[in-house]
Each structure stands twice: as C-alpha cells, then as structure tokens.
Amino acid sequence: MHQKLSFSLLILISGLFLFSSCNNDDDEISIPMGFTSSSYQKEYELLLGSDTLTIQPEILNLPEEARFNWRLEGQHLSGDSRLNFVPTEAGNFILDLVVSTISDSIHRTYRLKVNDPYDLYYRPVTENSSEFISKIIAYKPAPGQYINSTYGSMEDAIDLIGDKTATLSLGAWGGYIIFSFDHTIINREENKDFIIYGNAMKGLSEPGIVKVSFDANGNGLADDEWYELAGSAHYKEGTLFSYGITYSNPGEYANVAWVDSEAVQDSVMINAYHTQNYYPLFIEERSKMSFQGTRVFPKINLDGFASIDALEWGYVDNYDADYASYGGNTMDIDWAVDEQMNLVKLQGIDFVKVYTGAQGNAGWLGEISTEIKGAADLSMLE
Ligand SMILES: [Ca+2]
Ligand SMILES: [Ca+2]
Ligand SMILES: [Ca+2]
Ligand SMILES: [Ca+2]
Structure with missing residues (x-):
C-alpha cells in the first residue's frame, strides 16, 4: 500500500515535470543568457564634468522580456540596455549590472574612478x-x-x-x-x-x-x-x-x-x-x-x-x-x-x-x- 502510493506519486510528479517542460519549450527558449565574452573592461577612469560613460554589453540569447538594472553603489541608476552615465561627483564607485528574466539572471561588476578636474x-x-x-x-x-x-x-x-x-x-x-x-x-x-x-x-x-x-x-x-x-x-x-x-x-x-x-x-x-x-x-x-x-x-x-x-x-x-x-x-x-x-x-x-x-x-x-x-x-x- 505504502509502496504503491509512492510509485503513483512518482509517476504523477514526473508527469507534471514533463508537462511543464513541454509547456516551456512551446512559448520560450530556455537556453540561458550569457555575455558574449568572459573578458571585459572592468575599470573606467572618468573626468567629472566632461566625460559620459557608455557601456553596452553584448549578451547572447537575450530574451525580449529581460530587464536591465544598472546600479551605482547598490542604487538603481538605469534600466537601459545601453548605459549612458554622467558622473555627478568625484570618487571611487562600484557599478554593477544585473540582467534578469523570471528564471535567469546574469551579473557583471565594474569599478569607476571619477576624477575632479580641479585636483588634476x-x-x-x-x-x-x-x-x-x-x-x-x-x-x-x-x-x-x-x-x-x-x-x-x-x-x-x-x-x-x-x-x-x-x-x-x-x-x-x-x-x-x-x-x-x-x-x-x-x-x-x-x-x-x-x-x-x-x-x-x-x-x-x-x-x-x-x-x-x-x-x-x-x-x-x-x-x-x-x-x-x-x-x-x-x-x-x-x-x-x-x-x-x-x-x-x-x-x-x-x-x-x-x-x-x-x-x-x-x-x-x-x-x-x-x-x-x-x-x-x-x-x-x-x-x-x-x-x-x-x-x-x-x-x-x-x-x-x-x-x-x-x-x-x-x-x-x-x-x-x-x-x-x-x-x-x-x-x-x-x-x-x-x-x-x-x-x-x-x-x-x-x-x-x-x-x-x-x-x-x-x-x-x-x-x-x-x-x-x-x-x-x-x-x-x-
Ligand atoms: Ca580647456
Ligand atoms: Ca568707463
Ligand atoms: Ca567707455
Ligand atoms: Ca570667493
């Protein structure tokens, strides 16, 4: 009795699993996203008041519904796939990007050094x-x-x-x-x-x-x-x-x-x-x-x-x-x-x-x- 139930449950679970993956295959491609290259420019030096930082990472298998979240020191900065950032203060900052869908996400980190032209x-x-x-x-x-x-x-x-x-x-x-x-x-x-x-x-x-x-x-x-x-x-x-x-x-x-x-x-x-x-x-x-x-x-x-x-x-x-x-x-x-x-x-x-x-x-x-x-x-x- 106990064994039989477990067996039926297993069939039921596998069936559900099969059903849901079939469903996935129908309306979305489940190949994970990825940056086209594992090497990228990680550090940027900018001049306050003159420079704009533009970054547009190339991403493979990017689904249309993917969301971009550029963050500066953890604070949301931009939701664009191509970042255009004009620094407003001098200093060292961590910039990061998370690209995500409901089921997938990729992440990258950059270091920014913003120089005050007056110091230079x-x-x-x-x-x-x-x-x-x-x-x-x-x-x-x-x-x-x-x-x-x-x-x-x-x-x-x-x-x-x-x-x-x-x-x-x-x-x-x-x-x-x-x-x-x-x-x-x-x-x-x-x-x-x-x-x-x-x-x-x-x-x-x-x-x-x-x-x-x-x-x-x-x-x-x-x-x-x-x-x-x-x-x-x-x-x-x-x-x-x-x-x-x-x-x-x-x-x-x-x-x-x-x-x-x-x-x-x-x-x-x-x-x-x-x-x-x-x-x-x-x-x-x-x-x-x-x-x-x-x-x-x-x-x-x-x-x-x-x-x-x-x-x-x-x-x-x-x-x-x-x-x-x-x-x-x-x-x-x-x-x-x-x-x-x-x-x-x-x-x-x-x-x-x-x-x-x-x-x-x-x-x-x-x-x-x-x-x-x-x-x-x-x-x-x-
Ligand atoms: Ca000048
Ligand atoms: Ca005069
Ligand atoms: Ca005069
Ligand atoms: Ca004065």
Missing part, C-alpha cells in the same frame, strides 16, 4: 607668480568711439598684461576681452577673489559683465564651460538674458547700425571727437558681427551734464559703494551661475571674460562702453 589641473601660485593678467586670449570689441583708435586696438589689449596702467575699451554692448593668469584664481570662502580695474567715476559707470571658466580639460585653452557672475541687476526685473545684437560695418566714419534679438534697430552714434570708423577693423568678421549675453540697464541721465548711475554690485567699470576703496570692482567666484541662473560651486577659475553689459548713447559721453585697466588676484594682494 589646478595651477597653484608659485614664487614667480604675478597677481596681474598674464595672457590675453581674445579681444573682440563691439563698435565704439575708441575702437581702431586710442584704447581700442589689439596692442592696447596686450598692454593690460602685468600691471594696471593701460586702458582698454570694449566698445558698445557685447564687446569683450578674455584673459588669464599664470595660476588658478581660487575661490576663497566668504571672500572676494579677484579685482578688475576700470576707469569709473561717480556719475560715470559703464557696467561690464564678468564670466569665468576653469580649464576643466586641462588643455590650456578656454574651451570649457563658462559661468556668468550674476551681479545685483541679474536679480532685477528688466534685465535681458539670452540677448543678442548684430552690428553692421558702415565702412567709414558713420553711425554703426545694429539690430537686436527683440528686433529693435538703433545705432552706435558717432561724435565729433573721434572721426575713424567705429567698427573694429582687426577682427575676422568684416561686414557684420554678433554678440550674445545679458543686457543690464543702468540709469542714464541726459539732463544737463550727462551721467550714468552705478548698478549696486557685481559689475566692472561700475562706481559702486566699494569702488573707491579698491580702485576697481572686486568679484566673488561664488556669484557664478549657470544658464538657468542656478548658483554654481566653483573651486577656482583660469579664464575671465568681461563684456560691455549695457547699451546706450550717453550724450557727449558717447556710447556706453566698459573700460578695463587690468585685473589682479586678490589672494596675492592681501
């Missing part, structure tokens, strides 16, 4: 370092009364190197200079970091906007991400972002027509004191030149003796509350923002761009055009 490419101050500008990377002024004349040539730009005695005009809105130092300017906590000298006076402010960049790919070129230093007017209504102007070369001493991204047409007006062509003749663009950026609106007073009021803080060639005590405008790298005006934490910067931030004709003063006389690392002055 930071250039320290040495005993030979200068506090002043060491290199002019670009000078592209907008049209203005001093352009192609005193204060408006490539030679005047080069003259800014090494001290603060020269004067350079950036012309009307958008015109710019890009320069660097022989070391990285560090972002000092709770402190201003560098100073830009201008020729502002009470009633004569011509606000220039500053952008900064760190040489994150370490190639010595200013081809990295730029961040604007948002001054007081960046937080005020009326300021225009993603603004643009195109100027046309009149080919002679004549008003320089411009059109902006709001379809406004106007001119940089000539005056009797400067009788050359105001359109820069030493740049690549011979007939038209365009600029992009932010436009701020200082108050221009044209009654009686023309004057331009200062903006509160954060601009160059701007006679703000601190200007007189420093003889220039002190800048804090902590003011850096991205395109969406989110504050960005930078440990230091290698490149500085200054561009004229306002546009207008201020009577006998001529066009609003930022001037700079040099720049210095505040950490070396104190």
Whole structure:
C-alpha cells in the first residue's frame, strides 16, 4: 500500500515535470543568457564634468522580456540596455549590472574612478607668480568711439598684461576681452577673489559683465564651460538674458547700425571727437558681427551734464559703494551661475571674460562702453 502510493506519486510528479517542460519549450527558449565574452573592461577612469560613460554589453540569447538594472553603489541608476552615465561627483564607485528574466539572471561588476578636474589641473601660485593678467586670449570689441583708435586696438589689449596702467575699451554692448593668469584664481570662502580695474567715476559707470571658466580639460585653452557672475541687476526685473545684437560695418566714419534679438534697430552714434570708423577693423568678421549675453540697464541721465548711475554690485567699470576703496570692482567666484541662473560651486577659475553689459548713447559721453585697466588676484594682494 505504502509502496504503491509512492510509485503513483512518482509517476504523477514526473508527469507534471514533463508537462511543464513541454509547456516551456512551446512559448520560450530556455537556453540561458550569457555575455558574449568572459573578458571585459572592468575599470573606467572618468573626468567629472566632461566625460559620459557608455557601456553596452553584448549578451547572447537575450530574451525580449529581460530587464536591465544598472546600479551605482547598490542604487538603481538605469534600466537601459545601453548605459549612458554622467558622473555627478568625484570618487571611487562600484557599478554593477544585473540582467534578469523570471528564471535567469546574469551579473557583471565594474569599478569607476571619477576624477575632479580641479585636483588634476589646478595651477597653484608659485614664487614667480604675478597677481596681474598674464595672457590675453581674445579681444573682440563691439563698435565704439575708441575702437581702431586710442584704447581700442589689439596692442592696447596686450598692454593690460602685468600691471594696471593701460586702458582698454570694449566698445558698445557685447564687446569683450578674455584673459588669464599664470595660476588658478581660487575661490576663497566668504571672500572676494579677484579685482578688475576700470576707469569709473561717480556719475560715470559703464557696467561690464564678468564670466569665468576653469580649464576643466586641462588643455590650456578656454574651451570649457563658462559661468556668468550674476551681479545685483541679474536679480532685477528688466534685465535681458539670452540677448543678442548684430552690428553692421558702415565702412567709414558713420553711425554703426545694429539690430537686436527683440528686433529693435538703433545705432552706435558717432561724435565729433573721434572721426575713424567705429567698427573694429582687426577682427575676422568684416561686414557684420554678433554678440550674445545679458543686457543690464543702468540709469542714464541726459539732463544737463550727462551721467550714468552705478548698478549696486557685481559689475566692472561700475562706481559702486566699494569702488573707491579698491580702485576697481572686486568679484566673488561664488556669484557664478549657470544658464538657468542656478548658483554654481566653483573651486577656482583660469579664464575671465568681461563684456560691455549695457547699451546706450550717453550724450557727449558717447556710447556706453566698459573700460578695463587690468585685473589682479586678490589672494596675492592681501
Ligand atoms: Ca570667493
Ligand atoms: Ca580647456
Ligand atoms: Ca567707455
Ligand atoms: Ca568707463
């Protein structure tokens, strides 16, 4: 009796087993998944802010319903078969992948080393370092009364190197200079970091906007991400972002027509004191030149003796509350923002761009055009 029951049970179990495997064979292939090769790249070194990690392992017998689970330090990262990962912090991380179906799963592990470009490419101050500008990377002024004349040539730009005695005009809105130092300017906590000298006076402010960049790919070129230093007017209504102007070369001493991204047409007006062509003749663009950026609106007073009021803080060639005590405008790298005006934490910067931030004709003063006389690392002055 006991034996008979066991025998029947065995038949029943084998029958069930047979039935279920037949069933499996009908609607799914039970060949297990596998990576095409047992050897694979297990370690990756990435640069924070520049590199994207892409991994797409080849898998044999991959059923359509297989699920991918990429995990970074055990946290789900992606469910895609092809991983595209942009690291957001430096450090060493374990990345793993599990590909699974209800009945099967395969697994792989990778090691990631994410480097902070600042640790790799930071250039320290040495005993030979200068506090002043060491290199002019670009000078592209907008049209203005001093352009192609005193204060408006490539030679005047080069003259800014090494001290603060020269004067350079950036012309009307958008015109710019890009320069660097022989070391990285560090972002000092709770402190201003560098100073830009201008020729502002009470009633004569011509606000220039500053952008900064760190040489994150370490190639010595200013081809990295730029961040604007948002001054007081960046937080005020009326300021225009993603603004643009195109100027046309009149080919002679004549008003320089411009059109902006709001379809406004106007001119940089000539005056009797400067009788050359105001359109820069030493740049690549011979007939038209365009600029992009932010436009701020200082108050221009044209009654009686023309004057331009200062903006509160954060601009160059701007006679703000601190200007007189420093003889220039002190800048804090902590003011850096991205395109969406989110504050960005930078440990230091290698490149500085200054561009004229306002546009207008201020009577006998001529066009609003930022001037700079040099720049210095505040950490070396104190
Ligand atoms: Ca700072
Ligand atoms: Ca670079
Ligand atoms: Ca000026
Ligand atoms: Ca000025």
